[in-house]
Amino acid sequence: MSSSRHVRFAENVAYTATPSPSYSVSSLPSSYGPWTPPNAFNGNMPLSASAPMLHPMLGFAGPEPNVVFDVTLPTINIRPMKNIPHSVLMEEATFPRVPSLVLTHPRLFWTITVEPSDGGNWVLVRDVFNAIYASLRQQASAGEYDRLGSDVQRQVTKAFSKRYARMPNAQSQTLEKSKGLKRVDFLGSMVTFMGLTPSQIGPNYWELVLA
Template identity: 35%
Template sequence: MPGKHVRFSRNTHFQSPPTPALSFSSISPASSYAPLTPPVIPNNYLPGPSPYTIGYAPIPKAPTIRVHPVLEYSSHQNVDFDILNHPSSITKNRRLLSSLVLSEPATSTPLRSMVITCPHLPWIITVYPQSGSHITVYDVFYEIYRSLHKSITSSDFASLPSDSARRASTRAYEQRYSRHRSSRHRDEEKRSGMLRIDFLMGMTRFAGLSPTGRGPDVWQLNIR
């Protein structure tokens, strides 16, 4: 693109603030089973009493796991999180999320790992606890931010499916560094080159996680 230069970098460093103390709660989902249909027996056949008693034990059902309400996908916005910015800026009803909420388990049944996919990205986001035994709300928010602020390579850029997608990603990169009022910050971000978040083509608002049907630890990132 004449007059426009895209930079690529391989190294990005982040420092995570400490995660507060943990607490957890569980959600017990309701379950139901369809009634069994008995076989049709002809009228001219009446079996005698059986000396055997056959019992049918219910088939155990895996518990349904839900994500924390602030992480859950919804048609309305649960939290205000622009993934361009660090999770410390996340608000709900115009107030910063409290350390208590951020330290709560990310899922109703605490998990030790979680995989997050996004239809707009060729990468997956894998979340592990930063401390403690299970993933917290903060762990999820921070790993989404950290993963999407990794630099891309020229081969990543070339892997985009079309020229229009490459142009849209380049525009997202230009808008990202141009948003800074400070020329110093603007130049620093421009020099850092394109990031994975630019593949979202300007849609950087967190819209929640939704189940994928691929297991209780695999979720889809929705963006606006």
């Protein structure tokens, strides 16, 4: 019998992108200087001359990312690992700047398209974080779940149960459970943002690295 009986799928729910709460970092020193693209590139070498360079805030930097970001939680919960001020979120995500980015992950059937918010022309650092969270909050279907192998289904089911169990009380847990399986559950236990790395797909595609 399919293990999908252990998870719930929202029926006839149309996803509407709801803006995430604003990222907030308070009382940070201003010693972190503005990004100087030619010097701030931390080894995230593009695959070709046409590929942009990522802002250091976003690039994969090994076992210690520049931010603490659990992708199951709203971006207001992001916290910096270093003395990075709030203003860094308004800096361009790449050099040269781009009007969109596409993110992929091997555990996801979907890509995450990052576009400027608030009528802007270029993708900012905050747009990347907000797009990750908003995309992963979308509902997943029973058909998509059934495409997974049995081992992965068990991981997804466990992630789903863990996610709604984290809600602060029984009422909110029941409500979250009723909303059904979400894309973020397909990541299993890999929900910590580690950064982005260049993708083989093309110069404007980046792979989401999670731990």
